[in-house]
Amino acid sequence: MAARPRIKDVAEYAGVSPKTVSNVINNFEHVSERTRAAVQEAIDALGYRVNIAGRQLRQGRTGMITLAVPELDVAYFAELAKHVMAEADARGRTVLIHQTGAVRERELAALHGFDAQFSDGLILSPLALHPRDLATRDRRLPVVLLGERPAEGGTDHVGIDNVTAAREATEHLLSRGRRRIAVIGGAVRGRQGTDRLRTDGYREAMEKAGLPFEPDLVLPVDAYHWRDGARAAAALMERNPRPDALLCLNDHLALGALRALHDLGRSVPGDLDVIGFDDIEASQFSVPSLTTVAPDKHQIARAAVALLLERIEAPDAVELRDQVVGHRVIVRESTGG
Amino acid sequence: MAARPRIKDVAEYAGVSPKTVSNVINNFEHVSERTRAAVQEAIDALGYRVNIAGRQLRQGRTGMITLAVPELDVAYFAELAKHVMAEADARGRTVLIHQTGAVRERELAALHGFDAQFSDGLILSPLALHPRDLATRDRRLPVVLLGERPAEGGTDHVGIDNVTAAREATEHLLSRGRRRIAVIGGAVRGRQGTDRLRTDGYREAMEKAGLPFEPDLVLPVDAYHWRDGARAAAALMERNPRPDALLCLNDHLALGALRALHDLGRSVPGDLDVIGFDDIEASQFSVPSLTTVAPDKHQIARAAVALLLERIEAPDAVELRDQVVGHRVIVRESTGG
DNA sequence: CATGGCGATTACATCGTTGTAAATGGGTCG
DNA sequence: CGACCCATTTACAACGATGTAATCGCCATG
CATH class of the missing domain: 3.40.50.2300 (Response regulator)
Incomplete structure (x- = not known):
């Protein structure tokens, strides 16, 4: 197979200068119909494609x-x-x-x-x-x-407004009568990361409802995967008294928690509620399906x-x-x- | 902020030629320690990084x-x-x-x-x-x-060897006494795609077990997502007689099927078996957890x-x-x- | 001391494209 | 009929890097 054609090859084939080919490629307005057609034909005939490295080098853009x-x-x-x-x-x-x-x-x-x-x-x-x-x-x-x-x-x-979102999620749990709400993946202090902001929103909701903010109920995790959620949920179920709701900072954590709760014989939402963040596709199909904060x-x-x-x-x-x-x-x- | 430094700038800073800088960058062996150190210092001082477009244009590689x-x-x-x-x-x-x-x-x-x-x-x-x-x-x-x-x-x-993998999965179902095994996402004819190969493997296992290959039990799907699996499983449960196992050609389909079966009040693995392909992380945590063919x-x-x-x-x-x-x-x- | 050899360094050209500025050529206007 | 205008096209250089081949300088050898 021949080497990839360059703009020069197209120019020769069409009988014009390289720059004119470039003008056609870039839709420069002052190109006659005749020339444009001829160049286009040459491009098609040779199977020419612009070399991005060359273009980027010259004009600094890649698209x-x-x-x-x-x-x-x-x-x-x-x-x-x-x-x-x-x-x-x-x-x-x-x-x-x-x-x-x-x-x-x-x-x-x-x-x-x-x-x-x-x-x-x-x-x-x-x-x-x-x-x-x-x-x-x-x-x-x-x-x-x-x-x-x-x-x-x-x-x-x-x-999204993470503080508000977490507050609303927490309020949803509170409105269902939940009182001991744990946060999986939360952060009480540290950088103003998503975890921290959402924890702040949770805290706001709790305090607004006149409930104490218990740092012990906020569990950090290593990563935001199923396994971390499962581990955290299992740990929380050993607490006394047990939480009656889990606010999980993403859906993977929540889905992992659901599985752990199932293994421990806890019914969701019978014994406790679980809520997640992100609204990933899996959350519609889990058993039980997952309530979640859906960002747009x-x-x-x-x-x-x-x-x-x-x-x-x-x-x-x-x-x-x-x-x-x-x-x-x-x-x-x-x-x- | 100054414009990004070029190799020429580094060369001037270090008091050598651009090509020598290039030699240092590319670990050319005949560069004295002194020069190498000086160039390296210049590179660090200016925060130089190679411009890939330039490099690619010249040597045709990007890494x-x-x-x-x-x-x-x-x-x-x-x-x-x-x-x-x-x-x-x-x-x-x-x-x-x-x-x-x-x-x-x-x-x-x-x-x-x-x-x-x-x-x-x-x-x-x-x-x-x-x-x-x-x-x-x-x-x-x-x-x-x-x-x-x-x-x-x-x-x-x-x-992977798709035919063998599907045969083994089917044999697993057969060994558990399943006989009416449906294939979700399968293809009876057409291109030798993954779907076709796996369906072939399924067919081999069925025939080897002396069971009829029923094309009606092979359901194609639009895509390999939860919703497609759920839809297919629901459709299959309307058959008479019903399948007693679902061989799903990926885990998403299988997990969607699990959910649909749950909604229909069918117990897995009580009433029927479900098996998937891919071993995605979700499959360990679903309820029930999912048997699957895990490619390495x-x-x-x-x-x-x-x-x-x-x-x-x-x-x-x-x-x-x-x-x-x-x-x-x-x-x-x-x-x- | 002249010569050769070799490691280190450099000048120059080039990869493919397009911006700049200039050239070309046909048409209009006075 | 000559000057000028403008649409169209082109020559040339440059983007940043590196391969090629030449040069430089030092040391060993005869």
Whole structure:
């Protein structure tokens, strides 16, 4: 098979200059119909495709954006990725997905490293980043943060109102008469991460209901997977008195908890309630199905892509933005729905 | 913030030529310790990083490989992606993930389009590709296929023995006394896709056991998600006589089926058995937990990356290979385990 | 002391594309 | 009929890196 044709080959085939071919490719307006047709024919005949490296080197753009998430096997991120790709596609961009493993140096690599160079912008869902990591980032790469927001990094941000969401979830449990509500995956102190914000919302709801905030009922976890939820739920069931509801900070944790409770012979929602966050597809099909706080993923993806593209078009012109998207509590069987 | 430094800037800072800087970066052996140290210091001082577009333009390599899968929200692919990234990382490569949506033109785009240009090679898990699509691909891009293999495309391939795996799964059901075994997601005819191969394995087991192969018991599905499994299971329960086991061609289908059976008041494994494929994390935690055929994902990722890198190093030297990796049936509650 | 050899370094060209500025050529207007 | 305008096309250079081949400088050898 012959080597890949270059713009020069197309030019020779069509009997024009390389620049004219480039003009056709880039839809430059002052190209006669005749020439345009001839060039197009040459392109088709030779099977020409632009070389992105060449183009990027010259004009500094690739038409691609990168989405960096902690873990793809956390369904929330996989589903989000799907939405982002659809949204970017509709706007003529290609998405590269990168997985950071929630490791700080990998998140940094997304900001500075290989990936950053290939794309015109980055949508990053950080977990381990320090605020100052963002402060030192290369300003020439447009960035939109999702979910967590490491304080003021001077970076655009899209996310739900985590405090309110957690408060509402807790209020839902309270309205069902639950009083000893434990938080799986929560954080009492530390960075203003998602875990901390949601715990704050929980606390607000408890205190508003005149109930004590018991730090002992807030269990941190290593990761947000089924197994961690199962482990945490099992541990909580050894408490005396036992919790009568579990507020789990994502659906994986909640689903793992459901399984652990089943093994311990506890009925959900008979003996206790369980609620999650994210509304992943699995939550509709578990037994019992899972009540959960559903962020508007479609809206998050839409806003993230929109903000990023604006930044790319006008790196400085746009003022800093923090877009809050909607969420709602979807009541299912695990809280009697 | 200053513009990103170029190799020329580093050279001036260190008082050497650009080419010497390049030699240091690329570990060329004939560089004196003194110079190497000086250049390294300049690199650190300026925060220099190679521009990949420039490098790729010159030497045609990026150090990145692309993994293209149908859908990231199918947990199997998300888990596989994780393994591939780990494997590539260990070998100093970066992985770009691309989602094809199981759409033929998107799979083609992975072969020809943007992504292909950015990476030195492609690991593709095809679903909709025609054999001739592969035949016409650009031979200069090393490709390894996963799972499905569209006949002879002259392409390296890694996968499990689907026929044997399905036969073993069916035999497991038969050994438990099941006789009316339905296949959710199966295909009686058509391309030699995974669905077809697994259905063939099922058929082998049935016939070997002296049981009739009933095409009516093989239900195709639109997609491999929970909802499709739920729908299919509900439909099957209206048959008379009812199936006494469901062989689901992936775990999502099986988990959806479990939920539908629960709604219909059918006990698993009391009234019927359910078995899946893939061994995704969710399958350990469902109620009941799911018996499933577990492909060795780690091995698949390892083999795929190894084959691809060999191809990249020696595009022609390596003969065509088809690597079959192991699998095993993990018996859990859904078949009485 | 001249010569050769070799490690270290460098000048130059080039990868494929597109921005800049200039050239071309046909048509309009005075 | 000559000057000018403007749509169209082109020559040239440059983006950042590295391969090639040449050069430089030092040391061993005869």
